[in-house]
Amino acid sequence: MVDVRLENVVKEFDGVQAVKGINLHIKHGELFTLLGPSGCGKTTTLRMIAGLDYPTSGKIYFGDQEVTYLPSYERGAVLVFQNYALWPHMTVFDNVAYGLKLKKLPKEEIRKKVEWALELVKLKGFENRYPTQLSGGQQQRVAIARALVVEPKVLLLDEPLSNLDAKLRLEMRSEIRRIQRELGITVIYVTHDQEEAMAISDRIAVMNVGTVEQVGTPRDIYERPQSEFVASFMGKTNVIPAKVVKREGNKVTVEFESFRLDGLHYDGDGDNVVLVIRPERIKLHPVENAVSIEGTVDLVEYYGFFTEVVGLFGETRIIARTISDREVQGLRPTQPVTFYINREDIIVLPKQL
Numbered sequence: 001m002v003d004v005r006l007e008n009v010v011k012e013f014d015g016v017q018a019v020k021g022i023n024l025h026i027k028h029g030e031l032f033t034l035l036g037p038s039g040c041g042k043t044t045t046l047r048m049i050a051g052l053d054y055p056t057s058g059k060i061y062f063g064d065q066e067v068t069y070l071p072s073y074e075r076g077a078v079l080v081f082q083n084y085a086l087w088p089h090m091t092v093f094d095n096v097a098y099g100l101k102l103k104k105l106p107k108e109e110i111r112k113k114v115e116w117a118l119e120l121v122k123l124k125g126f127e128n129r130y131p132t133q134l135s136g137g138q139q140q141r142v143a144i145a146r147a148l149v150v151e152p153k154v155l156l157l158d159e160p161l162s163n164l165d166a167k168l169r170l171e172m173r174s175e176i177r178r179i180q181r182e183l184g185i186t187v188i189y190v191t192h193d194q195e196e197a198m199a200i201s202d203r204i205a206v207m208n209v210g211t212v213e214q215v216g217t218p219r220d221i222y223e224r225p226q227s228e229f230v231a232s233f234m235g236k237t238n239v240i241p242a243k244v245v246k247r248e249g250n251k252v253t254v255e256f257e258s259f260r261l262d263g264l265h266y267d268g269d270g271d272n273v274v275l276v277i278r279p280e281r282i283k284l285h286p287v288e289n290a291v292s293i294e295g296t297v298d299l300v301e302y303y304g305f306f307t308e309v310v311g312l313f314g315e316t317r318i319i320a321r322t323i324s325d326r327e328v329q330g331l332r333p334t335q336p337v338t339f340y341i342n343r344e345d346i347i348v349l350p351k352q353l
């Protein structure tokens, strides 16, 4: 079990930087996720950690050992590919045993280790099947067993759930978490799905065009985004352009549409800002000391265990979410509505996008 460090890692393809000097410290035993939109450099970063690709510059460490240019098999990292890459002509047993056979371990030891790995992924009894005789989820488990059987220091998973249907995805998500906890292994996980990242990770690095925008726990990232990009990438949220019109220390008054909101916290530069407000933090009933804005109802959308009210405030649409049926009873489009928001639930960030 090791921690993994990336220092100023750059990767260029044909003179274009796909990864632009990133620094990361992944602690041993944690499930760490690289999250970001397509093309932001997640897979490239993972492949450099795996040793399947080498940085143009910068350094990678596993514990105290520099591994930047060490081949994959010498650094003890195993990557599970998105498409599993199982050998179709080999049984489950032989697929899982493959890496151990390469190491020329005694037969009996191989059998024991394969048994252990298949038990871990709950596939005991499937030894003699071929990959085509398995479901997507089972193939995924074989790929994970094959990776774990060689006892890697670091397990790397690239969009491991993207080929599975919605139900299996949830099931495998918990399975991966269970296995990771059981073994206490360092896992680096790549996904573009923010909900998946939130559910599975100890910490997340949010990436954007080859850079790391923020690293933190799912809660940090969701509740305290440090940039407009992170805020808007992490789930449905209100991002409202506004202007700072008054400053006293780190308290500001901002304006958007015809509204003036005072007493908000902001320590950034520049007067062009966005107000980030999570829909579930907006109340439809009066709240003491909160700011309030008056508009009209644009839409009421029922989602089962919550309802969203889209309000129109001038030209700006703002979404509020409530679990109370009573609060939305009788709300109809074009009717007046007031949204109440505690000042600490309004995150003011420099305008970026």
Ligand code: ATP
Residues within 6 Å of the ligand: 013, 014, 018, 036, 037, 038, 039, 040, 041, 042, 043, 044, 045, 192
């Ligand atoms: P996705 O979620 O779509 O897989 P990603 O975040 O994993 O995206 P990467 O695959 O790391 O992104 O790609 C980052 C950038 O580097 C992209 O612009 C991509 O086109 C470019 N790139 C990746 N591999 C190569 C390569 N071998 N040659 C040239 N450009 C590449």
